[in-house]
Amino acid sequence: MGTAYAVDDDPFFLDALALTLGNAGLDVKTFSSGKEFLRQYRTDGIGCLVLDVNLPDLSGLDIQRELAARGDPLPIVFITGHGDVSTSVAALKNGAFHFLEKPLDDDELVRSVTEALRWHKQRRDREQVNAGVLQKFETLTARERQIMSMVVRDNSSKQIARELGISPRTVEHHRAHIMKKMDASSLNELVIMSVICGVRELRL
Numbered sequence: 543m544g545t546a547y548a549v550d551d552d553p554f555f556l557d558a559l560a561l562t563l564g565n566a567g568l569d570v571k572t573f574s575s576g577k578e579f580l581r582q583y584r585t586d587g588i589g590c591l592v593l594d595v596n597l598p599d600l601s602g603l604d605i606q607r608e609l610a611a612r613g614d615p616l617p618i619v620f621i622t623g624h625g626d627v628s629t630s631v632a633a634l635k636n637g638a639f640h641f642l643e644k645p646l647d648d649d650e651l652v653r654s655v656t657e658a659l660r661w662h663k664q665r666r667d668r669e670q671v672n673a674g675v676l677q678k679f680e681t682l683t684a685r686e687r688q689i690m691s692m693v694v695r696d697n698s699s700k701q702i703a704r705e706l707g708i709s710p711r712t713v714e715h716h717r718a719h720i721m722k723k724m725d726a727s728s729l730n731e732l733v734i735m736s737v738i739c740g741v742r743e744l745r746l
Contacts, residue, residue: 544588
């Protein structure tokens with residue numbers, strides 16, 4: 543399902559975290575400092591960061607900012623023994639997944655980490671799909687991209703032909719090639735792909 547990365551400078555608490563998450567069937571990697579985590583962490587794979595707010599080298603917020611600067615969406619479950627409201631608000635505003643206070647409830651911890659891992663997997667899956675769509679879009683010719691942008695805006699073949707000064711039959715020929723290259727089974731699917739490619743804006 544993924545890896546839970548736990549960072550805390552208290553070795554006894556860190557061992558307890560690893561034991562709780564490990565007993566829940568999760569893969570766990572522990573780190574005693576923020577610098578150690580940032581040095582060893584790799585962005586590939588599914589993961590979740592269980593992070594103490596108050597670390598001696600880098601604070602939890604410092605690590606959160608560093609991951610954001612790297613463009614890494616790793617979900618973070620913050621833990622603290624101080625109940626610092628301002629820190630909690632800052633962490634949540636910056637995208638923290640959960641914020642838990644010590645002493646931790648084991649069930650709540652496992653539930654929070656499991657939810658974070660599930661969210662990260664869904665995001666990674668979505669990114670892979672989007673990358674595939676963009677790769678297909680790159681195979682289209684300039685004319686096919688032009689026609690695709692018109693097709694997904696509900697222009698008929700006759701309208702497109704009239705605007706481009708070509709025959710409706712030629713438009714249909716291009717359209718068939720576009721559907722095949724994009725591996726789209728319907729116009730609705732092509733519209734979704736066009737949003738991913740930036741050809742059309744998402745309309746809610």
